[in-house]
Amino acid sequence: MTAARLTLPSPAKLNLMLHILGRREDGYHELQTLFQFLDYGDELTFAVRDDGAIQLHTEFAGVPHDSNLIVRAAKMLQQQSACALGIDIWIDKVLPMGGGIGGGSSNAATTLLGLNHLWQLGWDEDRLAALGLSLGADVPVFVRGHAAFAEGVGEKLTPVDPEEPWYLVLVPQVAVSTAEIFSDPLLTRNTPPIKVRPVPEGNSRNDCLPVVARRYPEVRNALDLLGKFTEAKLTGTGSCVFGGFPSKAEADKVSALLTETLTGFVAKGSNVSMLHRKLQSLL
Ligand SMILES: C[C@](O)(CO)[C@H](O)COP(=O)(O)OP(=O)(O)OC[C@H]1O[C@@H](n2ccc(N)nc2=O)[C@H](O)[C@@H]1O
Ligand SMILES: Nc1ncnc2c1ncn2[C@@H]1O[C@H](COP(=O)(O)OP(=O)(O)OP(=O)(O)O)[C@@H](O)[C@H]1O
Incomplete structure (x- = not known):
């Protein structure tokens, strides 16, 4: 029998590179990006209710429950599967919002997979990823759960296995709006598509970086600081900045230099x- 209560992780992602190829008629941008997960994230706890209600018990500053991606994902899945059960949800939120590390999208994916399990819906990954895409461009990769080269708006995924270094992620104290960056007239939107597979070395650029760095001095500072120790990159549309290190000790050493005004x-x-x-271990 399936347990009626479940705690699941909701990891962050990094965009190891991000190219913008063009803009579609609906305003969304065609991308090529490389997603990798971090062993770091939020934790969601779910408990089944039999009255059909969907209740998020943790308050989010500035996000009403009706627009929270957790609640939206749960309601959409309940509706589309015609499930009569409900859910109580709690979250231990550690991922910064508007940080480009996909917290909201990851929470939506954890909710879809957690409820599919607890409500015993038996939906396959294709169906959950398609529902996820309607909630956000980054949701499908979290539903699939494997590092991927993504195309389209992020939904055409090819699994890849890049190196798995330790990362230091800097978190500038500023939230960047993804929509605002994608609507900036100065954004580069004509990078030629990479046609060779696997993606050749040296394609680590993020086309959003010049626009984000121009608008946000906090992000510029973080890039400058980390750039003294390793290649410093922007994830998604920011605000987070990251760099890879061969060991935890080396990442920790740089992390120890951070101050209260720039954490990571x-x-x-x-x-x-x-x-x-975690889901695999439950089966
Ligand atoms: C930048 C990335 O984080 C890279 O992983 C994602 O492409 C953004 O994914 P996301 O946060 O799930 O984005 P969504 O919530 O779907 O979109 C937020 C807004 O960003 C813009 N947007 C997003 C993705 C995309 N490929 N083109 C866009 O133009 C749209 O204006 C959209 O209204
Ligand atoms: N469960 C949630 N967690 C975080 N943000 C949420 C959630 N639900 C809705 N949001 C809204 O989505 C916005 C983007 O949040 P998110 O944490 O996904 O940003 P992000 O890391 O920049 O994402 P991405 O990398 O996908 O652009 C938030 O500012 C918030 O208004």
């Missing part, structure tokens, strides 16, 4: 998301 965390890169490792 050290985490291992992972090609199989910790959500999927």
Whole structure:
């Protein structure tokens, strides 16, 4: 019998590179990006209710429950599967919002996979990923749970296995709006598509970086600081900045230099998301 209560991780992601190829008629941008997970994230706890209600018990500053991706994912899955059960949800939120590390999208994916399990719906990954895409471009990769080269708006995924270094992720104290960056007239939108597979070395650029760095001095500072120790990169549309290190000790050493005004965390890169490792262990 399936347990009626479940705690699951909701990991962060990094975009190891991000190219913008063009803009579609609906305003969304065609991308090529490389996703890898971090062994670092939020934790969601779910408890089944039999009255059909969907209740999030943790308050989010600035995000009403009706627009929270956790609640939206749960309601959409309940509706589309015609499930009569409900759910109580709690979250231990550690991922910064508007940081480009996919917290909201990851929470939505953890909710979809957790409820599929607890409500015993038997939906396959294709169906859950398609539902996830309607909630956000980054949701499908979290549903699939494997590092991937992504195309389209992020939904055409090819699993890949890049190196898994330790990362130091800097968290500038500013939230960047993804929509605002994608609508900036100065954004580069005509990078030629990479046609060779696997993606050749040296394609580590993020096309959003010049626009984000121009708008946010906090992000510029973080890039300058980390750039003294390793190649410093922007994830997604920011605000987080990251760099890889061969060992935890080396990442920790740089992390120890951070001040109260610029914080960060050290985490291992992972090609199989910790959500999927946990779900696998339940089977
Ligand atoms: C930048 C990335 O984080 C890279 O992983 C993602 O592409 C963004 O994914 P996301 O946060 O799930 O984005 P969504 O919530 O789907 O979109 C937020 C807004 O960003 C813009 N947007 C997003 C993705 C994309 N490929 N093109 C866009 O133009 C759209 O204006 C959209 O209204
Ligand atoms: N469960 C949630 N967690 C975080 N943000 C949420 C959630 N639900 C809705 N949001 C909204 O989504 C916005 C983007 O949050 P998110 O944490 O996904 O940003 P991000 O890391 O920049 O994402 P991405 O890398 O996908 O662009 C938040 O500012 C918030 O308004």
